[in-house]
Amino acid sequence: MMRFLSTRGQTQPLRFSEAVATGLAPDGGLYLPETLPDLSGELNRFEGLGYADLCFEFLRIFATDIEPGTLRAIVQKSYTKFSHPEIAPLKQLAPNLHVLELFHGPTLAFKDFALQLLGNLYEHQCAVRHESINVLGATSGDTGAAAIHGLLGKPGTAIFILYPNGRVSPLQERQMACTGASNVFALAVDGTFDDAQSALKEIFGDQRFRTGHRLSAVNSINLARVLAQCVYYLHAWLKLPAGDRGNVEFVVPTGNFGNVLAGWLLQQMGVPIRGFKVATNQNDILYRLFTTGEYRLGDVHPSLAPSMDIQVASNFERFLYFSLGRDATRLREVMQTFKTTGVYRFENFDRGTFSASRCTDAEIPGIIARVHRDYGYVADPHTACAFKEHNPDRVSIVLSTASPAKFPETIRKAIKVEPTHPTLEALKSVPIVKHELPATPAAIRAFIDAHAV
Numbered sequence: 001m002m003r004f005l006s007t008r009g010q011t012q013p014l015r016f017s018e019a020v021a022t023g024l025a026p027d028g029g030l031y032l033p034e035t036l037p038d039l040s041g042e043l044n045r046f047e048g049l050g051y052a053d054l055c056f057e058f059l060r061i062f063a064t065d066i067e068p069g070t071l072r073a074i075v076q077k078s079y080t081k082f083s084h085p086e087i088a089p090l091k092q093l094a095p096n097l098h099v100l101e102l103f104h105g106p107t108l109a110f111k112d113f114a115l116q117l118l119g120n121l122y123e124h125q126c127a128v129r130h131e132s133i134n135v136l137g138a139t140s141g142d143t144g145a146a147a148i149h150g151l152l153g154k155p156g157t158a159i160f161i162l163y164p165n166g167r168v169s170p171l172q173e174r175q176m177a178c179t180g181a182s183n184v185f186a187l188a189v190d191g192t193f194d195d196a197q198s199a200l201k202e203i204f205g206d207q208r209f210r211t212g213h214r215l216s217a218v219n220s221i222n223l224a225r226v227l228a229q230c231v232y233y234l235h236a237w238l239k240l241p242a243g244d245r246g247n248v249e250f251v252v253p254t255g256n257f258g259n260v261l262a263g264w265l266l267q268q269m270g271v272p273i274r275g276f277k278v279a280t281n282q283n284d285i286l287y288r289l290f291t292t293g294e295y296r297l298g299d300v301h302p303s304l305a306p307s308m309d310i311q312v313a314s315n316f317e318r319f320l321y322f323s324l325g326r327d328a329t330r331l332r333e334v335m336q337t338f339k340t341t342g343v344y345r346f347e348n349f350d351r352g353t354f355s356a357s358r359c360t361d362a363e364i365p366g367i368i369a370r371v372h373r374d375y376g377y378v379a380d381p382h383t384a385c386a387f388k389e390h391n392p393d394r395v396s397i398v399l400s401t402a403s404p405a406k407f408p409e410t411i412r413k414a415i416k417v418e419p420t421h422p423t424l425e426a427l428k429s430v431p432i433v434k435h436e437l438p439a440t441p442a443a444i445r446a447f448i449d450a451h452a453v
């Protein structure tokens, strides 16, 4: 039976379903498998599988407490709402340059890969336990919509999504605030995504409140999010010619570090991937960390790639845990120092196979125009950050994390074409229903108290 431990080492090991239902560990840490499986000797068995079958074969290694037939049905259902037959098509743009399109799900961003699945896992949980759940998430733009659409129409659930008021794109806001569903609460908070995420973590840390409301997490603090995201890296790796696989670098637009961490975990499980480039926007704490070894909080500046307007990257803690030799005591010290001083300087920081790039707002439109001119490809502003530089001697897979149709103004300014998508067009005539709140745990708790199921 696979068990899961907290990075902070002060909780009991849990089974998969328990760790998923708990979200954030009671000691404030993030769950990880007790031991990572070694897949290096069995990669052949994944060859040729369709996306949903690959996902099932991968997840069953971890979800050992869910009966395989049930897990297979949950996984199959989770990839039925994607509009592309390959789910995550890998497109070649140049001899050593590919793009992995992760935006063909219902909300047009990579978050759908894990949140369609998590919605179905939660539905299963409600049925097995005969309980309702309240889901709480924080979003800088895309997680919120994907979480809402993963749970929409599922009985016994209410969903509360915190987002920074005025700092997500107009269409991202509409995806959250125009559902018309009575159990969906779009909470526009006063502050940044970091403020919202910090309030959320404090609320999850309040065990009485969390258990009293059967609160569940949809952010990438939830282990299921990260494991489901591993699958598209494996899928892309398997699509490459055998000779290119060991030489591939994934270039990943990065904010909360959940996406790139999933690829990195897969590498730690023995899949021979050359490395990862962390591509940040102008909110560049991770770029500075990977280039200098200093993790220093800065101010968040709203950007053309708003979903990456983040400073405190949640999943960095999971990487740190491994990089400190799984020493939970040391990890707690580092996290505490960072929390109280806003800075941690690592001596001899081992960045492993990570490299980093940074892209300012002044650069994004030019990159969109260049990628369009050179490859006939329209990259959204987040994906554009990952196209900043390309080493033609190395096989690169750029992760295309959102549809350009979610950010039409930036695209129009860059290439004079305004991308559209029917589901987004349909939202434009629907009234917005949102609730404005301060980003304080007290205000958010009070709202949940009043509206929880």
Ligand SMILES: Cc1ncc(COP(=O)(O)O)c(C=O)c1O
Residues within 6 Å of the ligand: 109, 110, 141, 142, 143, 220, 253, 254, 255, 256, 257, 258, 259, 260, 307, 308, 382, 383, 401, 402
């Ligand atoms: C479109 C898009 N690209 C990239 C990112 C960054 O991903 P992560 O937060 O997993 O690093 C996000 C937000 O998560 C996003 O919504």
Ligand SMILES: N[C@@H](CCOP(=O)(O)O)C(=O)O
Residues within 6 Å of the ligand: 138, 139, 140, 141, 142, 143, 144, 218, 219, 220, 221, 255, 256, 258, 259, 307, 308, 314
């Ligand atoms: N960019 C994200 C921020 C939250 O990230 P998550 O992966 O932890 O859910 C968003 O779009 O909300």
